[in-house]
Amino acid sequence: MDKLRISEKNRINTRIRELESFTRFNSNSISRLRGSNGNIEFNRAKIAKMKTENETFSNEIKELQERLVDLASGKIDAELKRQRREDTLIERKKTTEKRQKKMGEMADKKNQHAVSKDYWDRTIKASREHRYNERSAKRGYDYVLRVQRTLPQYIRANLSNMPNNKGYIWRGVHYYGLKDPEGEKANTIMFENSKGQLYIHEWSHDFLTYTKKVKKDKRGRAETLFIETFRKDIGGRRVSISKIKPPPPKQRRSVSRNHSRRRKMTPAEARRRSRGRGANAAGNNIERPRNNGVSKNKRKGSAKARRKKPRNNGVTKNKRKPRETKPPDRGMHRTLPAWMTRKKDQNNNK
Secondary structure, three states, X not given: OHHHHHHHHHHHHHHHHHHHHHHHHHHHXXXXXXXXXXXXXXXXXXXXXXXXXXHHHHHHHHHHHHHHHHHHHOOOHHHXXXXXXXXXXXXHHHHHHHHHHHHHHHHHHHHHHHHHHHHHHHHHHHHHHHHHHHHHHHHHHHHHHHHHHOOOHHHHHHHOOOEOOEEEEEOOEEEEOOEOOOOOOOOEEEEEXXXXXXXXXXXXXXXXXXXXXXXXXXXXXXXXXXXXXXXXXXXXXXXXXXXXXXXXXXXXXXXXXXXXXXXXOOHHHHHHHHOOOOOOOOOOOOOOOOOOOOOHHHHHHHHHHHHHOOOOOOOOOOOOXXXXXXXXXXXXXXXXXXXXXXXXXXHHHO
């Protein structure tokens, strides 16, 4: 409480000194204006105004002096406490507002920094993408020129007779026909030869349905690998919805009218049929002998007897007759030794 009284006393004394200085200043001004010979009406009005201010100042000084007396007696202690509470609330409110304002400024500064950084990153990314697209376009154009040199002659000839909605895919490059397309809503069909197989790529007229087929040989049918469906988003880009692989087509078995379906032969029946056991050997379950009527024991005995017989028809190795050789033909040319040939050539030269 003493601190409040001292603070209030200092404030009152400071205010009294200020009012006394204002009063002296006005009194000096009034004295100067009375001795002036200038605009008299203006001076009179100014003097009257300053006198009114001095009266107000003197009344306020009297009130402040009375307040000093009340302060010393303790009459205004409650007022000082209430005033202190109000001042505290006002200061807290101002501090909160100032802090919120500072936090808002910091948040704005942070957002501005984020926006600036985002703009800078997007600028760098756009320039990088631009350089990449330029390099990619140049590289792609060079690749197209290289592929153009290797384009087969039959593709060049076929393209001149094909409509604009058909063409070939050669080493990843699409070549379209030179004639007008077949109707306004005609499908786009591209052919691609890869590893001995013909792939057929077909797009609908709005490019929202894609079908891929393969033809493994020239006379065979084209087999559908998959069908993919797309939709367009807000930006106009295609987004895949579904990719369906159709089931393989059922193979039809041609059955002759004169012959009924036969069951599959077992390996034993197939062996008997290949060995000429009759046309109906595969259709019945009759076991036929495989040794032409010779029993197992007789066959074994005969083989044993054959193994006992000598291979040289009873003739031993020493008594074997010498091998007959034909006498040489005297009329045939015989090769002479080298020395005889040289001697013969010398005699002929003489």
